[in-house]
Amino acid sequence: MFEQILIGLTVVIYLGSAALAAAEVAYLSEVAGAVCVRLLQVGFAVHTVSIILRWVEVGRAPVAGMAETLSFLSWMLVLIFLLVRWRYQVGAAGLILVPGAFFLSAIGGAMYQAPQAVQAELMSPWLGVHVGLNLVAYAAFAVAFSMSLLYVVQEDILKKRYQGVRRLVLGLVVALGTGLGTYVGYLMADPTIFEDYTGHRVYGYSQGDWLLIGLGAGTGLVVSLIAGWAAARGAARPSFANRLPALYVLDQLSSRSIVLGFVLLGTGILSGALWAQSVWGSWWVWDPKEVWALVAWLFYGAYLVFRNLANWRGRYAAFLAIAGLFFIVLAFLGVNLFFPGRHDFN
């Protein structure tokens, strides 16, 4: 119960920080920036406590099941953002990373489950190593994604392609706003959750629930269209480039994050293979999650090749980094939802 309160508090704090991060850029407010960082630090501390509590409760690394992994991933995002912001002063990266942390922790919080017994295979030190490595890798790729998204916006401004800037900013704001609206709708809908005969959690939505969710999404869409239009107008001018980090910095951070993610993901997959060998007796079982993680890893490998051998620095690299996250999301979430396999531990 206490853990749930902490999680709820964390989610609210992350939402507030996201708003402050936007205010910092929109109103050129140093105060907003300073408060945002402080608030985020407080939220991070609270979040850390909740993770430690969970760790102690379940007697293993708290990275099994969707709720735990989402929580850990969002925790990682906040940590990386704070570090990057401190080291490189790229506060604007918070425009994407902090809302990202909010959404992940919010969804994780919504999926909260009291600790239950998990399969014996999971009660192993391999869990922390394998999942931990992968999650840090995902966070690194998310950072690369954010930096690359900012890169595209900044490049459009500097190349005076203002139409493109307007579209991008509008798209971003609408995506965030609609997502937030949908989440609020979901909170109000409060569907019944029960387990079916296989032990999976199933969400039962009534018509009223769908209506609420739809209403939330719709409201989010309308409000964010208006806000996005205003933001797009404000961003599509030469002076806005001063509020975003330099192209060179964004490009460097993006590529370094990918190098880090590539190494970590590779090690993570390897550790998974070793672990599988010890419990399933086989290195590789062509489980969907394994496959898509490998595909993502190869995709980022291609990024590194193109970048260094074909000199794909700048916009092309940014597009690759943005596309790469699609594979990551697929490997992380998509397979659990659409392709159950050996990785199905819920």
Next chain:
Amino acid sequence: MPLAVLGVNYKTAPVEVRERIALSLEGCQEVVRDLTGRSDVGESVVLSTCNRTEVYVFGDSLVLREAALHCLCDHTGVAEEEITESIYYFEDHAAIHHLFSVGGSLDSMVLGEAQILHQLKESYSVAEEAGATGAIINKLLRRSFEVGKRVRTETRIGESSLSIASVSVDLARNVFGNLRDRKVLVVGAGDMAELVVTHLKAQGTSDTMVANRTYARAQELGERFGGRAVPYENLGDHLTEADIVISSTGASEPVITRSTMEEVMRRRKNRPIFLIDIAVPRDVEAAVNDVYNAYLYDIDDFQDAVDSNLNERHEEAVKARVIVEEEVEQFEDWLSSLSVVPTVVELREWAGSVKDEEVEKFLARMPDLTEDERNKVSALAHSIVNKIMHPPTVRLKEAAGDEEVIRYEESIRYLFPLNGKTHTRGEGSSSEEE
């Protein structure tokens, strides 16, 4: 409250009028001396810059406008009829607001400029020297300096770049981040190009290469920048090396074409390049901006950037106006508290005189008291008077900012036998009572 300003500025009068009504610092000093020499004007400061000439006065409200105008015209030889159309005259709240706006650079031709504060300070010190300032003007002007400082530190109104050279630096930093050790190439020559190079060097760029059709000219410029001359024929090589290129030749055809840049970009392995084309006609083909990782800005683009930055200043000006409003309110509170002080002083003086009288009478009737006992009696009386006077004193001072305070003062003057009529504000504070 007879505080006023009379003046002309760039908004109300064209330069032909402004230049005739302008005053040097000495001229300003003469005007304030003249003005404060009159019995009905207490204090004055005159501010005269290329954009405005303003006379700030404090004195008898009936004559201020006329006196200021007369003095100004007297000292500049301009007839009053000639400038009456361009004159603005503000009193009290509006005058304070105007001065604080001026000090906060909100009334300047270039929003957020830094010079006006310096000019204000000079005008003030000249007036102070001439003995033309007193409690009110002193506080007012000093407060205006504070407003200027607050506006500059609490808002970003003066920060955005409005010149081509500083905008160039901003843009270069938006592309490259830190400019330390970045290489610069100058093609051609010119004052603007030199200015840009100077600004860039201040950010830490190294190795300034100069290319010119005339090699001797390139050498001359190279020496000036602490850089080196490079042969004009190998422009492609230099473009491959440099990160920032400033082009300012007199050529009628572009010296850098799209095809050249694409070839250069291949050799550069897509490392970004920033081109500053300040030549008219343009030196760099517009299509170069479409080349991967090449960023091109011509004169019009710089103008757009400057306009955009000016807009930002206008947005910051909103915050500045809030500061000005705050300060005006605070100053007005202070001003009204001044009128309270004489009333409070007189009330306490009266109470004190009553106490002295009664204690004297009492002690006279008790000749056998010891020294110690006499002191104790005095002390008791003193203490009682203080205790009784304390609450109304505090209340009056607290109410100093309210409009009600006049009524409190009138009530006290009605209820207690204080000397003098109800003061009109400020009279008692500038010159001595006659």
